[in-house]
Amino acid sequence: MNLFDILGPVMVGPSSSHTAGAVRIGRMARALLGQEPVKAQLLLHGSFASTGEGHGTHQALIAGLLGLAPDDSRVPDSYALAKERGLEFHFSTCDLRDVHPNSVLITLEGDRGGRLEVGASSPGGGRIKVFRVDGLDTSFSGELPTLVVHNSDKPGCVSQVTGALAAQGLNVATLQLNRGGRGGSAVMVIECDQPVSEATAQWLRSLPGILRVNCYTPDQEVLL
Amino acid sequence: MIDFTSIQQMLEDSRDAGLPLWKNIQLSDCHHQDITPEASWAKMSAMLEAMTQADENYQEGDRSHSGLVGGDGGRMAAYGQGGNTLCGPLLTDVMAGALRMGECNACMKRIVAAPTAGACGVLPAVLLPCRRHFGASQEELVQALYVASGFGMVIAARASISGAEGGCQAEIGSAAAMAAPALVHLQGGAPEQMANACAMAVKNLLGLVCDPVGGLVEVPCVKRNVIGAMDAMSAAQMALAGISSQVPPDQVLDAMAEVGRSLPHTLRETGKGGLAATPFGLEYAPKE
Numbered sequence: 136m137n138l139f140d141i142l143g144p145v146m147v148g149p150s151s152s153h154t155a156g157a158v159r160i161g162r163m164a165r166a167l168l169g170q171e172p173v174k175a176q177l178l179l180h181g182s183f184a185s186t187g188e189g190h191g192t193h194q195a196l197i198a199g200l201l202g203l204a205p206d207d208s209r210v211p212d213s214y215a216l217a218k219e220r221g222l223e224f225h226f227s228t229c230d231l232r233d234v235h236p237n238s239v240l241i242t243l244e245g246d247r248g249g250r251l252e253v254g255a256s257s258p259g260g261g262r263i264k265v266f267r268v269d270g271l272d273t274s275f276s277g278e279l280p281t282l283v284v285h286n287s288d289k290p291g292c293v294s295q296v297t298g299a300l301a302a303q304g305l306n307v308a309t310l311q312l313n314r315g316g317r318g319g320s321a322v323m324v325i326e327c328d329q330p331v332s333e334a335t336a337q338w339l340r341s342l343p344g345i346l347r348v349n350c351y352t353p354d355q356e357v358l359l
Numbered sequence: 360m361i362d363f364t365s366i367q368q369m370l371e372d373s374r375d376a377g378l379p380l381w382k383n384i385q386l387s388d389c390h391h392q393d394i395t396p397e398a399s400w401a402k403m404s405a406m407l408e409a410m411t412q413a414d415e416n417y418q419e420g421d422r423s424h425s426g427l428v429g430g431d432g433g434r435m436a437a438y439g440q441g442g443n444t445l446c447g448p449l450l451t452d453v454m455a456g457a458l459r460m461g462e463c464n465a466c467m468k469r470i471v472a473a474p475t476a477g478a479c480g481v482l483p484a485v486l487l488p489c490r491r492h493f494g495a496s497q498e499e500l501v502q503a504l505y506v507a508s509g510f511g512m513v514i515a516a517r518a519s520i521s522g523a524e525g526g527c528q529a530e531i532g533s534a535a536a537m538a539a540p541a542l543v544h545l546q547g548g549a550p551e552q553m554a555n556a557c558a559m560a561v562k563n564l565l566g567l568v569c570d571p572v573g574g575l576v577e578v579p580c581v582k583r584n585v586i587g588a589m590d591a592m593s594a595a596q597m598a599l600a601g602i603s604s605q606v607p608p609d610q611v612l613d614a615m616a617e618v619g620r621s622l623p624h625t626l627r628e629t630g631k632g633g634l635a636a637t638p639f640g641l642e643y644a645p646k647e
Contacts, residue, residue: 136363138388139402141474141511141520141537142482142504145409148464149423149576151476185645186574186630189424191467206409211467259521261472 144261147210152237153183153190156257158210160239161199163265163277164253166351170245172200175224181236183257184228193226196239200224205261234266271313271322277351279308280330284323284339285347288314292344296323299339305329320346361387363512366557366608370550380550381502384509403501403508406471410483413463413470414456423465425643428577432459449492450592457484457588461581474511474520474533477576480584481534482507482541485591489545499545506544507537510557517609518616522569522628525619531580531587532564532615538591543598551603558604558611560594566618568626570633573643579634 146155165172175197183192191211198213201220209216217224231238235256243251254267265275268283275281282300286292293312300307306328314321331350339348361369361383373383389399419433435458438444439451446454460480464470470479486503489495495503511520511533519525520533539560540553548556564587572578604611625632634640 136512136515137392138384138399138505138508138512139406141515142403142406142508143472145406145469145471146476148467148470148476148479151472154467155472155476182574189573189575189577191424194467206469208469259523260475 140260145206146261147191147195147206147208150190151261152257152259153187153192154195154210155205155261156237156259156263157183157187157192157195157239158199158203158205159261159263159277160241160255160257161196162202162204163199163255163263163351164241164243164251165200165202167253167268167283167349168243168245168249168251169349170247170249171220172222172243173246174244175200175222176242177224177226178229178231178240179226180229180231180234180238180240183237183239196241197222197224200241200243235264238266240267268322268324271315273311273313273322273324275309275311275324275326277353279326279328280353281351282323282325282327282331282336282339283349283351284325284345286321286323287344287346288316288318288321289344292321293323295342296325296339296345299335299342300325300327300331303332303335305331305335360390361509363387363509364516366510366513366554366612369509369513370554373550379502380509380553381505381544384505388509400501403504404497407497407500407504409469409471410473411487413468414459414483414487416468417459417463421462421466421468423462423575423577425573425575425577427572427575427643428465428581429462431581432456432462449488450589452488452492453484453588453592454585456487457481457584458581460484461584465575465577465581473507474515474537475522475530477522477580478530478534478584478587480581481531481587481591482538484584484588485538485542486545489542493545495545503541503544506553507541510540510553511537514561514612514615517612519619524627525615526622526627527567527569527583528561528564528615529619530569531583532561532567534584535560535564535587535590535594538588539594539598542591542595546595546599548595548599552598554608555603556591556594556598558606558608559597559602560590561611561615562604562606563590563594565615566622568622568633569628570626570635571628571630572635572640574628574630574635574645575643
């Protein structure tokens with residue numbers, strides 16, 4: 136907690152959880168896709184489903200998918216911007232069971248054929264928590280630079296990645312690893328103390344057994 | 360170094376360091392965040408600028424999604440134009456500012472959460488008119504924002520700034536308790552007066568429930584920004600008059616935390632009690 140958690144963020148209203156947090160969830164999903172999204176399916180859960188409309192949650196999520204920040208005045212007009220940029224989207228509601236009431240499950244398709252499923256919550260104050268990536272459980276907030284690595288569930292993948300980060304002088308703050316089943320695919324979430332450069336991400340992509348690498352760098356206003 | 364867990368510690372540390380309260384708040388936060396005072400000042404100035412911009416972006420014709428909110432900032436300003444108001448020019452400006460900002464938030468415009476989006480009108484409503492009415496400079500207003508956020512940090516640590524946790528006293532109450540010491544700073548008051556202003560502002564809104572109609576940040580949130588601003592003005596004036604809180608400020612914040620915990624679930628931002636549960640409110644209730 137610092138002074139600018141109390142005074143701030145600068146944001147488009149009306150709600151830090153239902154509006155600002157929703158923009159951040161969209162931005163996170165966009166970053167993890169790593170491409171321009173062209174199709175989005177959004178399933179709203181709990182309070183997002185019941186009071187989202189009055190809070191502009193829908194427009195906020197789309198704004199985030201288009202890369203807008205929570206303080207961008209175009210957030211309320213994001214549907215028009217989506218049309219301009221060729222993003223097709225569809226909202227419906229669902230029960231995601233044991234997740235925070237302010238949650239959404241987003242399935243994305245990118246302009247270069249990439250696909251991604253992200254589940255995330257907005258518990259308050261504009262903070263977010265990603266609880267699922269491509270069907271695998273995760274828990275990260277995007278408050279630190281974050282690497283999301285899809286890898287084959289084979290020996291050595293974790294040490295290769297952490298070794299490469301160490302060689303770049305990047306300190307690992309937290310590391311989570313989850314797999315669908317033995318020998319299948321796995322997702323590694325690594326929160327770092329320093330931003331991860333695109334060059335480092337490229338290097339990681341070249342390693343054997345690494346299927347996909349995406350980086351998320353926190354919004355400037357979150358860092359400050 | 361201020362640890363932001365106690366108002367008393369914040370005052371004692373500033374006295375020992377021989378620094379004005381705002382400066383010690385700034386330097387302590389810079390230390391915790393590992394940023395320079397220059398970067399911190401630039402960021403705080405940007406907050407003041409964003410508040411000023413938000414106030415200027417208000418449009419009377421804007422309406423919220425539900426249609427329940429909009430136009431009241433314009434109504435209050437028009438009433439003030441007549442010159443013959445009940446509360447006089449300063450308080451009329453303060454009320455109009457609180458309504459404008461609350462309405463901007465409800466209408467999806469850009470605002471500064473202070474400490475929350477729902478309570479974003481209180482601080483700018485009392486601080487911005489100090490330019491016109493008292494000739495407050497940009498520098499003094501930025502200092503006042505440091506004072507406000509320093510007290511806000513302690514409130515967040517000892518009590519809460521979330522309506523879902525502590526009811527509206529945690530949102531509008533906290534905003535008023537941040538704004539009151541900021542006003543005392545602008546009027547040249549002492550740190551003890553700032554602490555008393557904070558305590559009195561909290562006490563006078565203790566127990567305020569969070570009962571938004573339809574679960575939306577509209578009714579009664581916008582108008583509660585007005586009472587938050589008036590609470591801050593009256594608490595600051597009491598403190599400047601030498602009136603102090605009999606209950607020590609830190610103990611007031613502890614009471615605020617205890618009251619927040621005691622509030623029933625229905626009165627903590629669930630949209631299920633109070634005004635939200637009236638026949639009128641139920642017409643706007645989300646379809647489950």
